[in-house]
Amino acid sequence: MSNLDWYKLYADEEPIVERELLNKVLSNGALATFALVRHQGEYKAMLYVNGKRVNGPPLPQPLASSRDDVTHWMGNKPGVGLTASEADRIIDAVLERRDRCAL
Incomplete structure (x- = not known):
């Protein structure tokens, strides 16, 4: 490893929480x-x-068939159901942050 590659040891192996979007x-x-x-x-x-x-998908995913007001899910054992407004809030925050990073 060259002296210039030291930073790769710390490159996003663990997620860095920027902010909480929703508690439920x-x-x-x-x-x-x-x-x-x-x-x-x-x-x-x-x-x-x-x-x-x-672990699970990077954004809320639509359910194949909605149950009551639950239209999306995230996670993988356990999966957590989300309403459309909760899913939109999470998706909008992530996409807005990605857009700011791309500038």
């Missing part, structure tokens, strides 16, 4: 936090349940 108490009493993060060189939304990171 789940039916089982757990706290779901959706955060705007920088991870592996890109901005995305990330789900944390009771402070632990849950």
